Amino acid sequence: MFTSTAGLTLPSTVTGSWPRPRWFDTCMWGRPLDTCMMDIRFREKLQDALAVVISDQERAGLDVLTNGDYHLDEDMAGRSWHHYPLQRWAGLEGDHMQAADKRSEWLRYSPGTLLYEIYTGWRWPWVTDKIEHRPLDYAKLWRMAQAKSAKPVRFGTCCSQVMSLFLDIHTPKYKDMRQVIWDLAEAMNKELLALRDAGCKCIQIEEPCLHFMSNTFGSDHEKVRFLLEAFNREVQGLDDVEIWVHTCWGNPNMQRVREDTSYAKSMQMYMEECKGDIWTVEMRDRNLQDIELFDRFKDSKKKVCIGTVSHRSLQADRPEDVADILRKALKHIPAERLIASSDCGFGRQGCNREIAFFKATAIAQGCNIIRKELGLPTTYIPATNAQLQTDVV
Ligand SMILES: [Zn+2]
Structure with a gap:
């Protein structure tokens, strides 16, 4: 059900993660949120950091905001994105290097490459018992962010099936990885229902494996059909929520x-x-490859959110660049079903806050350029106010 984007034409947003302020140098490292929040330094830093990310995104002029994923640990290459739930659910233990012969064929890289360094540096729990849900505190994390703005704050989480790529089974309770994937999906579903019950009406599920899997095996392969079923189980019962599926x-x-x-x-x-x-697709870094395929879905009710700035380059994309991409996308996706975002988040190591900010405001400004061309009302973007620049000359 459309909630945060209902009634908006060409809304702007970013994927989710945002670079941390330098002073936000404390992490949860597996502890429960309530335990961390009794430490007054953690409490102050997390609350203030959330105020900062909300303020940055409002000043950038975005229509739908995010919490920056600031509950995730500041760890190597953004491992915590997958690891936060795995650290907290029952049945998973330890920090182990995944055996090379068990590693997915997609995750094999040559020594001497950054991806090899990352995938051999990351450690993962083993599956040692029946996997069961334990609270992830998504509801409380969302409330803390939403309390700081009148604009909608979307809450994003790693899709449970992508976590399974890193897990090895060390218990007779599971005969194969499908049972693990199913239990992960059910555990995440419990957390998402609690998040919805707390009032969050806009949730993003990040990176189901369907596009990766289909490319390797084809969309009719039984592995792919199973993952589709597991994904739909993960979001079951959330029909009153605006569900974004990020890829x-x-x-x-x-x-x-x-x-x-x-x-x-x-x-x-x-x-x-x-x-x-809403389906979000990476487009900027791929030069809009496949955009023409959306012609087949002209009558779909689903909205499409396209990446208009890259999370991989450190060049701050300009508003004109964003407008150019939107003009091309509008030839295949009607304006009332089009949303502008970044290809992915800026917070998984490597990008600083200023670059993230100017990329984000380019998205909002690019949307205004196109709204003007279409004769639609534009939105106020504080970042563009000449009298409110940081260093006025
Ligand atoms: Zn992504």
Whole structure:
């Protein structure tokens, strides 16, 4: 159900993660949020950091805000994005290097490359018992952010099936990885229902494996059909929430993890078979590859959120660049179903706050350029107010 984007034409947003302020130098490292929040230094820093990310995104002029993923640890290449739930759910233990023969074929890289360094540096829990939900405190984390703005704050989480790529089974309770994936999906569903019950009406599920899997096996492969089923189980019962399904082609330390990035084989699944209201696709870094394939879905009710700035380059994309991409996208996706975002988040190591800020405001400004061209009302973007620049000459 459309909530945060209902009634908005060409709304602007960013994917989710945002570079931390330098002084926000404390992390949860597996502890429960309530425990951390009794430490007055953590409490102050997290609350203030959330105020900063909300303020930055409001000043940038975005229509739908995010909490910056500031509950995630500041760890190597953004491991905490997957690891935060795994550290907290029952049945998972330890920090182990995944055996090379068990590693997904997608995650094999040559020594001497950054991706090799990342995927051999990351450690993962083993599955040692039945996986069961334990609270992730998403509701409280969302409340703390939403309390700081009248604009909608979307809450994003790693999709549970992508976590399974890193898990090895060390218990007779699981015969195969599918049972693990299913239990992960059910655990995440419990957390998402609690988040919805707390009042969050805009949730983003990040990186189901369907586009990666379809590219390798084809969309009819039984593995792919199973993952589709598991994804729909993960978001079951959330029909009154605006569900965004985020897909990109990698973001550990800003990196692309595969070179074949075609959405051709997964498009029908994401547009027609997956539950959800909005599908986000990486477009800027891929020079709009596959955009013409959206012609087939002209009558779809699903909205499409396209990446208009790259999370992989440190060049701050300009408003004109964003407008140019939107003009091209509008030839295939009608304005009332188009949303502008970044290709992925800026906070998984490697990008600083100023670059993230100016990329974000370029998205908002690019949307205004196109709104003006279409004769639609524009929005106020504080970042562009000449009298409110930091250093007025
Ligand atoms: Zn992404």
